[in-house]
Amino acid sequence: MHDTADPFFEPYDRDEIAYGDVPSAPIAAYLRQVIGRRVLDQQQNISHAIDLGAGAGRDTIALAKAGFLVKAVDLSQRGLDRIMQRARNAGVDQRVTTQVADVRQVDVPPGSHAAIVATTVLDHIPAEDAKALWQKLADGLRPDGMLYVEVHTTEDPGSDQEPGCDSNDPVSETADAVINYFRPNQLARWATDPEARLRILKYEERLEWDYTHGPEHLHGKAILLAVRAGFHPPYYGQPAAFPQRTSQ
Ligand SMILES: C[S@@+](CC[C@H](N)C(=O)[O-])C[C@H]1O[C@@H](n2cnc3c(N)ncnc32)[C@H](O)[C@@H]1O
Numbered sequence: 633m634h635d636t637a638d639p640f641f642e643p644y645d646r647d648e649i650a651y652g653d654v655p656s657a658p659i660a661a662y663l664r665q666v667i668g669r670r671v672l673d674q675q676q677n678i679s680h681a682i683d684l685g686a687g688a689g690r691d692t693i694a695l696a697k698a699g700f701l702v703k704a705v706d707l708s709q710r711g712l713d714r715i716m717q718r719a720r721n722a723g724v725d726q727r728v729t730t731q732v733a734d735v736r737q738v739d740v741p742p743g744s745h746a747a748i749v750a751t752t753v754l755d756h757i758p759a760e761d762a763k764a765l766w767q768k769l770a771d772g773l774r775p776d777g778m779l780y781v782e783v784h785t786t787e788d789p790g791s792d793q794e795p796g797c798d799s800n801d802p803v804s805e806t807a808d809a810v811i812n813y814f815r816p817n818q819l820a821r822w823a824t825d826p827e828a829r830l831r832i833l834k835y836e837e838r839l840e841w842d843y844t845h846g847p848e849h850l851h852g853k854a855i856l857l858a859v860r861a862g863f864h865p866p867y868y869g870q871p872a873a874f875p876q877r878t879s880q
Contacts, residue, residue, distance in 0.1 A: 639809050643845055644688045644711040650806070650845035651687055653718070655694035656751055658834050658857040659780050661870035663698040666778070669866060679746035684735045684769075685753025689715030689728075691780075692749075696724035700747055704730045705738050736761050740772035748772055748779045752853075755783040755812045762812055763822075770828040773860045779830065780857050783814045785837060787852025796852055805846030819854040830858040833868050 643650030654660075679700050683692040686704035688711045695702045696719060704715050712730035719725040731738070735753055748769050754762040766781075773779055784790070789799040790807030793815075816837065823830050834857040842851050859865065867876065 638708050638710060639806065640687065640706075640708040641710045643806060644708055644714050646845075649688045649714055651690055652844040653690050653693070654844075655691045656749075656780060656782060656855070658855060658870045659691055659749065660694060661872065662778055662780075662833075662857060662868060663694060665867050665869070665872060665875070666865040667698045667700075679774075680744065681747035681749065682738070682740060682745055682772075684738065684748070684750045684765075685756060686715060686730075686749075687711045687751075689718055691751055692728060693718050693722055693724065695747055695749070696727040697722060700727065702728050704728060705733050705735055706730075707732065707734060736765055740768050742771045743774055745772050746774050746777050748777065751780065751782045752784060752810075754781060755810050755814060757812060759812050766822055767827070770830060773830075775860050776863050776865075777860050778857065779859070780855075781819065782853060782855045783812075783819060784810050785852040785854050786813045786815055787837070787839060788813060789850050789852075791852065799850070801850040802847060804842065804849045804851065813852075814854050819856050823856055823858055828858075829861045831861045831863065833857045833859060834870055 681695045681700035681702045683702060683704045686692045686706045689704055692702050692704040692715055706712055709732050715730055719728040769779060786793040786796050788796045789801040790803040790810060791797055791813040793813060820835050823832055837854045840851050840853055842849055
Protein backbone atom coordinates (compact mmCIF):
# COMPACT_ATOMS: atom_id res chain seq x y z
CA MET A 633 0.00 0.00 0.00
CA HIS A 634 1.27 3.49 -0.84
CA ASP A 635 2.40 5.33 2.27
CA THR A 636 1.41 8.95 1.60
CA ALA A 637 3.28 10.13 4.70
CA ASP A 638 6.56 8.82 3.25
CA PRO A 639 8.01 11.18 0.62
CA PHE A 640 10.45 8.43 -0.40
CA PHE A 641 7.86 5.67 -0.90
CA GLU A 642 7.47 6.16 -4.65
CA PRO A 643 11.22 6.57 -5.40
CA TYR A 644 11.93 3.34 -3.49
CA ASP A 645 8.95 1.54 -5.04
CA ARG A 646 10.30 1.89 -8.59
CA ASP A 647 11.72 -1.03 -10.57
CA GLU A 648 14.86 1.10 -10.92
CA ILE A 649 15.18 1.96 -7.24
CA ALA A 650 16.18 5.57 -6.48
CA TYR A 651 19.90 6.18 -5.78
CA GLY A 652 20.84 2.96 -7.56
CA ASP A 653 22.85 0.12 -6.11
CA VAL A 654 26.37 1.53 -6.31
CA PRO A 655 27.71 2.33 -2.83
CA SER A 656 29.25 5.70 -1.98
CA ALA A 657 32.72 5.65 -3.59
CA PRO A 658 34.79 6.43 -0.47
CA ILE A 659 33.02 3.63 1.43
CA ALA A 660 33.63 1.18 -1.40
CA ALA A 661 37.32 2.13 -1.48
CA TYR A 662 37.61 1.81 2.30
CA LEU A 663 35.97 -1.61 2.33
CA ARG A 664 38.16 -2.86 -0.50
CA GLN A 665 41.45 -1.52 0.81
CA VAL A 666 41.16 -1.53 4.61
CA ILE A 667 38.52 -4.09 5.53
CA GLY A 668 39.45 -6.41 2.66
CA ARG A 669 43.03 -6.46 3.83
CA ARG A 670 42.09 -7.10 7.45
CA VAL A 671 39.90 -10.04 6.43
CA LEU A 672 42.87 -11.42 4.51
CA ASP A 673 45.04 -10.97 7.58
CA GLN A 674 42.36 -12.80 9.60
CA GLN A 675 42.41 -10.02 12.19
CA GLN A 676 38.80 -9.08 11.95
CA ASN A 677 36.25 -10.18 14.49
CA ILE A 678 32.53 -9.60 14.17
CA SER A 679 32.01 -5.92 13.56
CA HIS A 680 28.87 -3.89 13.82
CA ALA A 681 27.91 -1.21 11.32
CA ILE A 682 24.96 1.15 11.25
CA ASP A 683 23.60 2.90 8.16
CA LEU A 684 21.50 5.90 9.18
CA GLY A 685 18.98 7.14 6.62
CA ALA A 686 19.84 3.96 4.73
CA GLY A 687 17.20 4.49 2.04
CA ALA A 688 17.09 1.43 -0.19
CA GLY A 689 20.44 0.30 1.10
CA ARG A 690 23.19 0.74 -1.48
CA ASP A 691 25.69 1.33 1.38
CA THR A 692 24.07 -1.23 3.69
CA ILE A 693 24.53 -4.02 1.17
CA ALA A 694 28.17 -3.09 0.51
CA LEU A 695 28.90 -3.17 4.25
CA ALA A 696 27.16 -6.55 4.63
CA LYS A 697 29.08 -7.99 1.68
CA ALA A 698 32.29 -6.85 3.40
CA GLY A 699 31.34 -8.92 6.46
CA PHE A 700 29.75 -6.36 8.79
CA LEU A 701 26.60 -7.02 10.77
CA VAL A 702 24.63 -4.00 9.59
CA LYS A 703 21.62 -2.26 11.03
CA ALA A 704 19.82 -0.09 8.47
CA VAL A 705 17.71 2.71 9.94
CA ASP A 706 15.24 4.81 8.00
CA LEU A 707 11.77 6.36 8.29
CA SER A 708 10.77 4.69 5.01
CA GLN A 709 9.36 1.19 5.46
CA ARG A 710 9.37 0.78 1.68
CA GLY A 711 13.09 1.57 1.56
CA LEU A 712 13.81 -0.97 4.31
CA ASP A 713 11.72 -3.61 2.51
CA ARG A 714 13.83 -3.06 -0.60
CA ILE A 715 16.98 -3.41 1.50
CA MET A 716 15.91 -6.85 2.73
CA GLN A 717 14.98 -7.84 -0.82
CA ARG A 718 18.43 -6.77 -2.03
CA ALA A 719 20.11 -8.48 0.94
CA ARG A 720 18.36 -11.78 0.14
CA ASN A 721 19.34 -11.49 -3.53
CA ALA A 722 22.95 -10.90 -2.50
CA GLY A 723 22.91 -13.75 0.04
CA VAL A 724 23.73 -11.43 2.97
CA ASP A 725 20.31 -11.21 4.65
CA GLN A 726 21.72 -12.96 7.75
CA ARG A 727 23.96 -9.93 8.26
CA VAL A 728 21.31 -7.21 7.81
CA THR A 729 18.63 -5.95 10.19
CA THR A 730 16.35 -3.00 9.64
CA GLN A 731 14.70 -0.51 11.97
CA VAL A 732 11.99 1.96 11.09
CA ALA A 733 12.99 4.90 13.23
CA ASP A 734 13.94 8.53 13.34
CA VAL A 735 17.73 8.70 13.29
CA ARG A 736 17.57 11.17 16.17
CA GLN A 737 16.10 8.45 18.42
CA VAL A 738 18.54 5.68 17.57
CA ASP A 739 20.82 4.24 20.22
CA VAL A 740 24.51 4.39 19.26
CA PRO A 741 26.44 3.55 22.45
CA PRO A 742 29.93 5.08 22.81
CA GLY A 743 32.66 2.96 21.23
CA SER A 744 30.21 0.44 19.81
CA HIS A 745 30.57 0.52 16.01
CA ALA A 746 33.28 -0.35 13.51
CA ALA A 747 31.46 1.53 10.75
CA ILE A 748 28.94 4.36 10.95
CA VAL A 749 27.39 5.69 7.75
CA ALA A 750 25.12 8.70 7.35
CA THR A 751 24.77 9.34 3.62
CA THR A 752 22.61 12.45 3.21
CA VAL A 753 20.54 12.35 6.37
CA LEU A 754 22.14 14.98 8.66
CA ASP A 755 20.80 17.47 6.11
CA HIS A 756 17.27 16.04 6.40
CA ILE A 757 16.94 17.05 10.07
CA PRO A 758 17.09 20.47 11.75
CA ALA A 759 20.56 21.94 12.30
CA GLU A 760 20.59 21.65 16.09
CA ASP A 761 19.50 18.00 15.91
CA ALA A 762 22.15 17.31 13.26
CA LYS A 763 24.91 18.60 15.55
CA ALA A 764 23.68 16.48 18.47
CA LEU A 765 23.46 13.38 16.29
CA TRP A 766 26.91 14.11 14.82
CA GLN A 767 28.50 14.05 18.29
CA LYS A 768 26.70 10.77 19.07
CA LEU A 769 28.06 9.25 15.85
CA ALA A 770 31.62 10.45 16.51
CA ASP A 771 31.43 9.03 20.04
CA GLY A 772 29.95 5.78 18.73
CA LEU A 773 33.08 4.73 16.84
CA ARG A 774 35.30 1.91 18.05
CA PRO A 775 39.04 2.70 18.29
CA ASP A 776 39.39 1.17 14.79
CA GLY A 777 36.11 2.61 13.54
CA MET A 778 35.23 4.41 10.31
CA LEU A 779 32.69 7.21 9.90
CA TYR A 780 31.25 8.25 6.55
CA VAL A 781 29.06 11.34 6.29
CA GLU A 782 27.66 12.98 3.17
CA VAL A 783 25.53 16.13 3.17
CA HIS A 784 24.04 18.58 0.70
CA THR A 785 25.68 21.99 0.77
CA THR A 786 24.54 25.52 0.05
CA GLU A 787 26.03 25.08 -3.46
CA ASP A 788 23.15 22.72 -4.27
CA PRO A 789 20.63 24.29 -6.70
CA GLY A 790 17.88 23.25 -4.26
CA SER A 791 19.42 25.31 -1.45
CA ASP A 792 17.57 28.29 -0.05
CA GLN A 793 20.92 30.07 0.40
CA GLU A 794 23.63 31.44 -1.89
CA PRO A 795 25.16 30.37 -4.14
CA GLY A 796 22.77 27.45 -4.78
CA CYS A 797 19.57 29.49 -4.74
CA ASP A 798 20.93 31.63 -7.61
CA SER A 799 21.69 28.61 -9.79
CA ASN A 800 19.70 27.76 -12.91
CA ASP A 801 20.83 24.14 -12.82
CA PRO A 802 18.18 21.44 -12.39
CA VAL A 803 17.07 20.54 -8.87
CA SER A 804 16.59 17.02 -7.50
CA GLU A 805 13.05 15.58 -7.41
CA THR A 806 13.58 14.89 -3.67
CA ALA A 807 15.09 18.28 -2.78
CA ASP A 808 12.09 19.23 -0.63
CA ALA A 809 13.22 16.68 1.96
CA VAL A 810 16.52 18.51 2.47
CA ILE A 811 15.99 21.16 5.14
CA ASN A 812 19.51 21.78 6.43
CA TYR A 813 22.07 22.66 3.76
CA PHE A 814 25.61 22.70 5.12
CA ARG A 815 27.73 25.83 4.67
CA PRO A 816 31.25 25.75 3.15
CA ASN A 817 33.72 24.02 5.51
CA GLN A 818 31.01 23.33 8.10
CA LEU A 819 31.40 19.55 8.04
CA ALA A 820 35.20 19.93 7.99
CA ARG A 821 35.03 22.12 11.10
CA TRP A 822 32.92 19.51 12.89
CA ALA A 823 35.38 16.79 11.93
CA THR A 824 38.45 18.72 13.08
CA ASP A 825 36.91 19.79 16.40
CA PRO A 826 39.02 17.98 19.04
CA GLU A 827 35.80 16.85 20.74
CA ALA A 828 35.03 14.66 17.71
CA ARG A 829 38.32 12.71 18.20
CA LEU A 830 38.51 11.95 14.48
CA ARG A 831 41.22 11.75 11.84
CA ILE A 832 40.14 12.71 8.34
CA LEU A 833 41.05 10.31 5.54
CA LYS A 834 39.05 12.16 2.90
CA TYR A 835 37.11 15.41 2.80
CA GLU A 836 35.70 17.02 -0.30
CA GLU A 837 33.17 19.68 -1.26
CA ARG A 838 32.02 19.27 -4.84
CA LEU A 839 29.35 19.64 -7.48
CA GLU A 840 28.11 16.35 -8.96
CA TRP A 841 25.54 15.38 -11.57
CA ASP A 842 23.04 12.77 -10.42
CA TYR A 843 21.49 10.31 -12.88
CA THR A 844 20.30 7.75 -10.30
CA HIS A 845 16.72 8.99 -9.91
CA GLY A 846 14.26 11.27 -11.66
CA PRO A 847 15.36 13.82 -14.28
CA GLU A 848 19.11 14.47 -14.24
CA HIS A 849 20.09 17.15 -11.77
CA LEU A 850 23.03 18.78 -10.03
CA HIS A 851 24.05 18.46 -6.37
CA GLY A 852 26.33 20.40 -4.07
CA LYS A 853 27.80 17.90 -1.60
CA ALA A 854 30.28 17.67 1.23
CA ILE A 855 31.69 14.21 1.91
CA LEU A 856 33.76 13.02 4.82
CA LEU A 857 35.50 9.75 5.51
CA ALA A 858 37.17 9.70 8.92
CA VAL A 859 38.53 7.21 11.42
CA ARG A 860 38.94 7.44 15.16
CA ALA A 861 42.00 9.55 15.99
CA GLY A 862 44.91 7.18 16.63
CA PHE A 863 43.76 4.57 14.13
CA HIS A 864 46.16 4.20 11.22
CA PRO A 865 44.92 1.65 8.68
CA PRO A 866 47.65 0.23 6.45
CA TYR A 867 46.38 1.79 3.24
CA TYR A 868 43.57 4.00 2.04
CA GLY A 869 43.19 6.09 -1.08
CA GLN A 870 40.17 7.09 -3.09
CA PRO A 871 40.83 6.69 -5.87
CA ALA A 872 43.63 4.29 -5.08
CA ALA A 873 46.57 6.38 -6.31
CA PHE A 874 49.63 4.40 -5.26
CA PRO A 875 48.52 0.93 -4.13
CA GLN A 876 50.99 -1.76 -3.19
CA ARG A 877 51.26 -4.16 -6.12
CA THR A 878 50.23 -7.17 -4.07
CA SER A 879 47.31 -5.44 -2.25
CA GLN A 880 43.72 -6.43 -3.01
C1 LIG B 1 18.54 11.18 0.07
S1 LIG B 1 17.98 9.71 0.82
C2 LIG B 1 19.52 8.84 1.00
C3 LIG B 1 19.35 7.34 1.10
C4 LIG B 1 20.64 6.53 1.21
N1 LIG B 1 21.45 6.94 2.34
C5 LIG B 1 21.45 6.61 -0.05
O1 LIG B 1 22.43 7.38 -0.09
O2 LIG B 1 21.10 5.91 -1.01
C6 LIG B 1 17.64 10.25 2.49
C7 LIG B 1 17.02 9.18 3.36
O3 LIG B 1 16.95 9.67 4.71
C8 LIG B 1 15.74 9.22 5.27
N2 LIG B 1 15.41 10.11 6.40
C9 LIG B 1 15.13 11.44 6.34
N3 LIG B 1 14.93 11.93 7.58
C10 LIG B 1 15.07 10.89 8.43
C11 LIG B 1 14.99 10.75 9.84
N4 LIG B 1 14.73 11.81 10.63
N5 LIG B 1 15.19 9.53 10.39
C12 LIG B 1 15.45 8.45 9.59
N6 LIG B 1 15.56 8.53 8.25
C13 LIG B 1 15.37 9.72 7.67
C14 LIG B 1 14.73 9.25 4.15
O4 LIG B 1 13.62 8.42 4.39
C15 LIG B 1 15.61 8.79 2.96
O5 LIG B 1 15.54 7.40 2.80
